[in-house]
Structure formats: structure tokens, C-alpha cells
Amino acid sequence: MGTIGAEFSRFVRRDNLLLKPVPPTGRLGVGRNPPCYTSRAVPELPELEVVREVLTRRLAGRRIEAVTLAPKGAAVVVRDLTGEGFVSLLTGVLLGEVHRRGKFLLFDFPRAPFTLAVNPKLSGRFQLCAPGDKKAGPVHVTFHMAEPREDLRYVDSKQMGQLYLTRDTRRIPTFDEMGPDALDIGLEDFQRRLRSFRGEIKGILTRAPFVAGIGNAYADEILWQARLHPYRKRTALTAEEIVTLHQAMRQTLIDSTEKVRREMGDDVHLKPRDFFVVHLRGGQPCPRCGTPISEITANQRVTSFCRTCQPGGLVRGVS
Numbered sequence: 001m002g003t004i005g006a007e008f009s010r011f012v013r014r015d016n017l018l019l020k021p022v023p024p025t026g027r028l029g030v031g032r033n034p035p036c037y038t039s040r041a042v043p044e045l046p047e048l049e050v051v052r053e054v055l056t057r058r059l060a061g062r063r064i065e066a067v068t069l070a071p072k073g074a075a076v077v078v079r080d081l082t083g084e085g086f087v088s089l090l091t092g093v094l095l096g097e098v099h100r101r102g103k104f105l106l107f108d109f110p111r112a113p114f115t116l117a118v119n120p121k122l123s124g125r126f127q128l129c130a131p132g133d134k135k136a137g138p139v140h141v142t143f144h145m146a147e148p149r150e151d152l153r154y155v156d157s158k159q160m161g162q163l164y165l166t167r168d169t170r171r172i173p174t175f176d177e178m179g180p181d182a183l184d185i186g187l188e189d190f191q192r193r194l195r196s197f198r199g200e201i202k203g204i205l206t207r208a209p210f211v212a213g214i215g216n217a218y219a220d221e222i223l224w225q226a227r228l229h230p231y232r233k234r235t236a237l238t239a240e241e242i243v244t245l246h247q248a249m250r251q252t253l254i255d256s257t258e259k260v261r262r263e264m265g266d267d268v269h270l271k272p273r274d275f276f277v278v279h280l281r282g283g284q285p286c287p288r289c290g291t292p293i294s295e296i297t298a299n300q301r302v303t304s305f306c307r308t309c310q311p312g313g314l315v316r317g318v319s
């Protein structure tokens with residue numbers, strides 16, 4: 001393992017025991033084609049954690065036979081920070097485990113001292129399919145694998161996501177500014193770091209320099225679990241409420257990861273994020289108290305919450 005590989009071993013989470021083991025999906029390439037897998041857009045920690053598991057299970061130990069960049073789009077989404085050529089460096093390399101840090105997926109290459117870091121942002125998706133399978137959108141990069149023949153595609157309808165090939169992750173914009181991963185941060189660190197952030201608690205939870213991995217959707221779910229109004233000021237939270245928030249964050253993310261994993265299983269009737277309690281459930285009864293869920297849109301972001309379970313907070317002119 002090269003030095004970069006050793007460096008990334010610290011991104012492997014140590015608390016996997018909290019998550020149920022991944023069910024085996026059977027041997028690939030024996031008698032039937034592996035299923036076509038497409039990740040969802042706007043992923044947050046639970047979705048990316050499951051993408052990481054799927055890609056590791058299906059790709060680790062396999063060789064990238066060839067790399068194709070689309071004539072349009074790839075120039076926008078691909079950033080070769082090595083200066084040595086994205087296609088030439090990645091052609092022929094063995095894939096190792098996929099790691100996750102906040103909303104970045106990190107592809108490790110056990111015999112090569114570089115890393116491919118992908119931040120799908122709002123519109124990037126992965127597809128791991130047979131070469132002839134339907135594309136989920138405009139494909140910018142394709143990694144071709146043999147035995148069985150499969151393509152790992154990076155699809156991005158708005159070209160908002162980014163793929164960085166680098167020998168040093170410190171060169172990736174915003175990577176070093178990330179706080180601890182939301183699944184890794186302990187209570188004391190959470191309390192201490194929170195003191196240096198001001199403003200509304202929902203805004204702070206979604207800020208990667210505070211904790212990495214939480215976006216708009218899971219912030220709503222976490223705050224409902226913690227019974228905290230999303231627009232409460234951080235400075236107005238009691239010590240007890242902060243402890244509750246930390247617990248709710250961990251539990252929501254752990255439970256949701258398990259639910260996302262189940263969505264990908266044999267039950268085809270499960271729709272993505274069917275398990276959400278408040279986010280985008282405006283008007284539906286709160287499962288805890290029956291009050292219709294409130295929904296407020298500000299800065300093109302929807303915030304959903306229960307006025308009864310999550311009291312307080314100045315709601316920008318709405319009482």
C-alpha cells in the first residue's frame with residue numbers, strides 16, 4: 001500500500017459495528033449479469049455510505065481496463081490535479097476500497113499513490129451497469145471493467161459535481177475545511193465545535209466546516225427527532241438540548257443508512273426516502289402529535305418541521 005493508501009485508512013470508519021452487516025448479494029458474474037445500480041441525486045451521508053458499500057463490494061480488486069471522457073461535460077466535471085493525465089493514470093489500475101469523508105467518495109488504488117475524490121453535489125450520480133444498459137442521464141466519465149463486462153459511469157445532468165484526481169487531498173477545494181464526519185464526532189467535540197458557529201441551528205448543521213455529511217433533507221429529520229425548531233438560534237439552545245441534538249443526529253443517520261440500504265434490497269416497492277418523517281411532508285400529520293407539518297421555503301431550500309413538537313424560533317415573519 002502506498003503512502004496515500006495508508007493515509008486514507010483513517011477514513012475507514014471504526015464504528016461500523018453500529019450498522020447492521022451488509023447482506024451478501026451473491027457472486028457476481030456467475031450465471032447472470034449483475035444488476036444495474038444507479039445512485040440517487042442530492043445524496044447526503046446515508047446515501048453516500050450505501051453507495052460506498054455497493055461500489056466497494058462490486059469493484060474492489062477489479063482493474064479499470066479503459067477510461068472514456070465524454071467530449072462535452074468531462075472538461076467541466078473532471079479536475080486532474082496531478083497534471084499527469086486523468087485517462088493515462090487511471091487506465092489499467094486496480095480498484096481498492098471506496099471510502100467516504102463527508103459528502104466526498106474517495107476511490108483508493110492499492111498499488112497507485114493517487115486518489116480519485118468525487119463530490120456529486122446536487123446532480124451527480126453513479127451508474128454501475130452492463131455496457132448496453134440505459135444511461136440515467138448525460139455520462140461524462142466511464143470506467144470500463146472486464147469480467148464481467150461492466151461500466152462505472154459518472155452521470156451529471158447539471159454538471160455540478162466534481163471528480164478530482166490527486167496525489168494530495170489537501171489540494172482539493174474545500175476538502176481540508178471539512179469538520180469531522182457527522183458519524184464520527186463525539187459529544188464533547190460536538191459541544192466544543194458548536195460554540196464557534198453562530199446563527200440558526202439548521203444552517204449550522206448543514207455547514208461542512210462544523211460537521212460533514214448533512215444536507216437540507218437530513219437536517220430536517222434530525223431536528224424533528226431532537227424536537228428543536230430549525231430556526232432556533234444556536235446561542236438560545238440549552239446544554240441539554242445540545243446533548244439531545246447530538247444523539248438525534250447520530251441515531252437518525254445510523255437508522256437512515258440502514259433504511260437506504262434496505263431500499264436497494266429485494267423489496268422493489270420501497271421508494272427512495274419513503275421513510276422520511278417531516279422533510280417534504282408539508283400538510284401531512286406529524287407522526288408524533290398529528291399537527292400538520294409546516295413547510296417554509298427560504299433561499300430555494302425547503303424546511304419542514306412540526307410547530308407543536310418543535311416550538312419556538314422566530315419564523316421570519318410567520319408565527
Ligand SMILES: [Zn+2]
Binds near residue numbers: 291306
Ligand atoms: Zn408534532
